[in-house]
Amino acid sequence: xxxxxxxxxxxxxKKALAGLRRINLDGLRWRVFDAKDQVLGxxxxxxxxxxxxxxxxxxxxxRDDGDMCIVLNAKxxxxxxxxxxxxxxxxxxxxxGHLKERSxxxxxxxxxxxxxxxxxxxxxxxxxxxxxxxRKLRIFADSEHPFGDRPLExxxxxPRRVRELRPRARRAMIRAQKKEELQKQTANETVKGKRRVxxxxxxx
Amino acid sequence: xxxxxxxxxxxxxxxRAKNCIRIARERVEKALQYSYRDRRNKKRDxxxxxxxxxxxxxxxxxxxxxxxxxxxxKENIQLNRKVxxxxxxxxxxxxxxxxxxSRNAFPGNKNVVLPPKKEGISIVL
Numbered sequence: 001x002x003x004x005x006x007x008x009x010x011x012x013x014k015k016a017l018a019g020l021r022r023i024n025l026d027g028l029r030w031r032v033f034d035a036k037d038q039v040l041g042x043x044x045x046x047x048x049x050x051x052x053x054x055x056x057x058x059x060x061x062x063r064d065d066g067d068m069c070i071v072l073n074a075k076x077x078x079x080x081x082x083x084x085x086x087x088x089x090x091x092x093x094x095x096x097g098h099l100k101e102r103s104x105x106x107x108x109x110x111x112x113x114x115x116x117x118x119x120x121x122x123x124x125x126x127x128x129x130x131x132x133x134x135r136k137l138r139i140f141a142d143s144e145h146p147f148g149d150r151p152l153e154x155x156x157x158x159p160r161r162v163r164e165l166r167p168r169a170r171r172a173m174i175r176a177q178k179k180e181e182l183q184k185q186t187a188n189e190t191v192k193g194k195r196r197v198x199x200x201x202x203x204x
Numbered sequence: 205x206x207x208x209x210x211x212x213x214x215x216x217x218x219x220r221a222k223n224c225i226r227i228a229r230e231r232v233e234k235a236l237q238y239s240y241r242d243r244r245n246k247k248r249d250x251x252x253x254x255x256x257x258x259x260x261x262x263x264x265x266x267x268x269x270x271x272x273x274x275x276x277x278k279e280n281i282q283l284n285r286k287v288x289x290x291x292x293x294x295x296x297x298x299x300x301x302x303x304x305x306s307r308n309a310f311p312g313n314k315n316v317v318l319p320p321k322k323e324g325i326s327i328v329l
Contacts, residue, residue: 054260055263057260057264058293059256
């Protein structure tokens with residue numbers, strides 16, 4: 001199905017189209033999620049409701065009726081707090097003492113799509129439909145995808161009520177802003193100094 | 205005979221439970237206990253499914269289930285959840301009319317706040 005329109009997508013075309021034949025695609029919509037500057041867990045929660053088909057009134061728990069979900073800009077996902085360095089993905093290989101772990105930062109460097117995939121998969125109910133729902137989820141690290149010839153619909157995230165900053169976080173933010181302004185001012189001053197020197201030389 | 209009746213109820217069971225009377229008797233007893241319990245559970249499960257469907261249908265129109273039901277109770281509309289879920293599946297226009305009635309009776313609370321700047325990955329990479 002991917003014609004020359006997909007040739008601009010440099011990535012694993014085979015992996016992106018894998019298993020599409022297994023899914024019964026009539027009547028399913030193709031929803032596009034833009035993960036740029038979205039909080040990881042909140043985005044994953046919305047994706048999981050769409051993947052399960054829980055936003056349709058014809059929901060039935062015994063059959064899988066969710067829409068195909070395409071997630072773009074997976075590398076621009078954001079997390080709050082210190083999760084970049086402190087959130088670990090752990091798994092046990094089966095050998096005694098071999099509990100391996102990898103931090104969010106390393107995982108993003110290795111494969112940013114895995115972060116969202118794990119988040120969504122762990123939010124789905126653990127039943128026999130979980131693998132089929134996983135097949136409906138396609139994640140891409142940047143904004144190129146080989147599904148340009150399908151009828152895509154962008155998904156608009158519902159409006160969010162963000163709590164105001166805690167006092168310590170607010171003070172840290174103010175300090176960071178002041179630091180930025182100082183740096184900008186010093187940069188401007190040095191630039192202005194150089195310009196004055198060059199003008200005097202030209203005049204003279 | 206009692207045995208024949210039990211083996212008749214054990215049709216479709218796995219392994220020896222459908223053939224051998226000793227094992228079939230245990231499994232059939234368990235099956236009958238489950239069916240007794242589940243005749244009561246089915247009513248709960250169906251109501252939960254209706255509520256999920258109504259929730260999905262109303263959220264398509266921007267109202268969630270709780271506010272929708274509150275509005276209907278205020279207007280004294282006594283449609284039950286079974287009928288409402290059928291309407292949401294098969295009669296979209298009537299359902300939208302109901303959602304509008306509920307929204308007039310009880311407007312929900314919606315606060316839209318722009319999210320502040322959060323720590324992004326692009327700083328790290």
